[in-house]
Amino acid sequence: MINPSAKTGTDRERIHAAQQMMTAFFVLAKTARVYETGNDSYRSQLTRFYNLFLKYMDDYHSCTVKVATDRLFVDEQFVNIDNDERIGVRQMVDRWQELGIGGIVFGDSITTEHITILIRLLSSFSLSAGDPCEQFNNRLAEEGVDSIVVLAEEIIDPDQLVEIEERQRMRQEARQTFFRAVTTVKDMMSAATKQEAISVARTKRVIHTIIDQISDDASALMELASIKDFDDYTYAHSVNVSIYSLALGFRIGLSRMELSELGFAALFHDIGKVKLPYDLVAKPGRFDEFDWTQMRNHPVLGAMTIGKSMKLDSHVARAMTTAYEHHINPDRTGYPTRGELRPLDIFSQIVTITDCFDALTSGRVYIKEPIPPAEVLRKLMYQMTVKFDAFLLKLFVGIIGIYPVGSMVLLTDNSIGIVSRTNQAEPGRPEIRVIADRNGPHDPPRWCDLADTAGRAIDIIRTVDPKKYNIDVTRYILSD
Ligand SMILES: [Fe+2]
């Protein structure tokens, strides 16, 4: 189980640790240019870097620093040094390029003396003819440094670097947005429980951020929505339904204003549940008939709660309608049953689909066991025309894809990956993060687009159950 506010990705912590460590390294190199190695200032910077390095090694067991086209990577993660030490990075990159060095592998038996030798050689070593890295490594060995190895410059396509950075930035932004939305829902539900006013403006701001991100690329948010093991799933469910609904809203070409209303309505679709006994909503076992009688009141309670706690505008009106209608179903087999047979609002029909999908894949709402996404889609398709609008459902199945984002797949090269982005044009060729192959785990995972030239050599065999392999998919989704 995960507490979203406490744990938002070990790799983010890793990047932060690498940032601190490398900043200390640049300060140390700068200090070495001014002071002798016996000077107190130098010794104190050396100790600072060394301690951060030891801590990093202790936590992550490897430390490879690479530079490529002015950018710094630690263990293949882009590390943005954006403070005063930026000039230090620039100088270091220039100097490494001069020496033909593309990276340094720091071993775990490194000592402070080794670091001092490295710092001295990096600033004073002069090359003669021959392989520059070999010369540098030979010199390190001559000086008794066996725990540091320099690597040759890698020829990296600058576009590929931009892609890595861009992907990392989008994933971080998506996580921020997602958890901000979860907190907003939590606060709104708490306000509704206490009969306090709900801030419509704050909710709209969250929805607009989600819309901006989905219009850029929905995959990072869809991946977060695929996580179902949050501690308090009730809030995440509302955010998931909002994300799925907006993805579908984009597909049918809704305007920005309509998307804003749809996302807002989806976020509040279950707010009526705050008026039900907590023990019922969180009941671990199956519902009996009395439980269901109470639960069937949540759409009416939801519409009333929204009406009472928010200042009426078009968003609020659509949210009231959606909360009231999202369990009615086109064939009127759902609830509430009162009222005339007027057509259901399209937002309600969208939320009916996305709500069912999220509830069934989570195993946390109504049913107690999660069902794999692909099987849920089959179930929904089976009930098409009866419980769902056929056109909307087909579009939604297309969005989720045959290999839904967040699912684990076995590949023909015997590796295992997690689907990170669906491919609308070729559903069988999504983008994948390969987390392990026959030689063991990839840490960090390797990105593989099955639709690009290299990826076409590999096919998906089938989806696999992460539990069988004892793999925590959530950890990978919450990392970069
Ligand atoms: Fe509901």
Ligand SMILES: [Fe+2]
């Ligand atoms: Fe729901």
